[in-house]
Amino acid sequence: AQSVTQLDSQVPVFEEAPVELRCNYSSSVSVYLFWYVQYPNQGLQLLLKYLSGSTLVKGINGFEAEFNKSQTSFHLRKPSVHISDTAEYFCAVTPYSSASKIIFGSGTRLSIRP
Amino acid sequence: GAVVSQHPSWVICKSGTSVKIECRSLDFQATTMFWYRQFPKQSLMLMATSNEGSKATYEQGVEKDKFLINHASLTLSTLTVTSAHPEDSSFYICSAMGPKVYEQYFGPGTRLTVT
Numbered sequence: 001a002q003s004v005t006q007l008d009s010q011v012p013v014f015e016e017a018p019v020e021l022r023c024n025y026s027s028s029v030s031v032y033l034f035w036y037v038q039y040p041n042q043g044l045q046l047l048l049k050y051l052s053g054s055t056l057v058k059g060i061n062g063f064e065a066e067f068n069k070s071q072t073s074f075h076l077r078k079p080s081v082h083i084s085d086t087a088e089y090f091c092a093v094t095p096y097s098s099a100s101k102i103i104f105g106s107g108t109r110l111s112i113r114p
Numbered sequence: 115g116a117v118v119s120q121h122p123s124w125v126i127c128k129s130g131t132s133v134k135i136e137c138r139s140l141d142f143q144a145t146t147m148f149w150y151r152q153f154p155k156q157s158l159m160l161m162a163t164s165n166e167g168s169k170a171t172y173e174q175g176v177e178k179d180k181f182l183i184n185h186a187s188l189t190l191s192t193l194t195v196t197s198a199h200p201e202d203s204s205f206y207i208c209s210a211m212g213p214k215v216y217e218q219y220f221g222p223g224t225r226l227t228v229t
Binding site: 032036041042043044045049051090094100101102104105106107109 | 118120146148155156157158160163205207209211216218220221222223225
């Protein structure tokens with residue numbers, strides 16, 4: 001079975017400051033990794049994904065994430081945040097063997113202060 | 115490309131009535147669609163997997179007679195909440211599997227309020 005842990009339920013950050021949202025996963029099989037963003041009262045939008053290859057993945061809106069297999073982590077980073085980045089962020093995994101089933105973390109609420 | 119729509123975006127219904135939510139893949143065919151439920155400030159919970167032309171597969175604990183899913187075409191899946199009760203009030207999100215099995219495209223969600 002797979003599980004995803006997002007240690008921080010809320011992360012307050014000042015505008016233009018850097019941010020890191022942490023994600024750790026557990027799986028006995030190989031997985032694909034994702035970060036999704038959810039703006040208030042909206043569905044999920046894919047920020048970025050790791051399938052294979054380079055462990056540093058760049059996504060939309062200036063976000064990037066680094067896959068660390070030894071630490072089973074996939075932390076999301078942005079060097080300078082904007083007010084518009086205020087949203088809920090979900091880390092997720094999909095096992096290779098059952099690539100249709102997404103296991104989501106509990107989410108991290110990123111709030112940007114001016 | 116890869117747009118998924120949901121209708122309605124917001125619905126209020128009275129306790130005991132049924133409500134239907136539609137999920138459409140607008141620019142691609144989706145043999146598989148998924149239905150999720152999200153409670154306030156919580157993550158998404160997979161309710162069921164919907165396959166075109168066959169019966170949906172429900173996750174453990176989800177009442178299949180209460181949450182009826184129909185996937186009649188390659189672009190449309192519907193979720194009907196039957197005999198709705200206030201505890202069914204939630205945010206329902208669908209997703210559609212894209213050409214690559216690891217790709218899922220999410221709809222904007224439907225907020226259901228049962229009074």
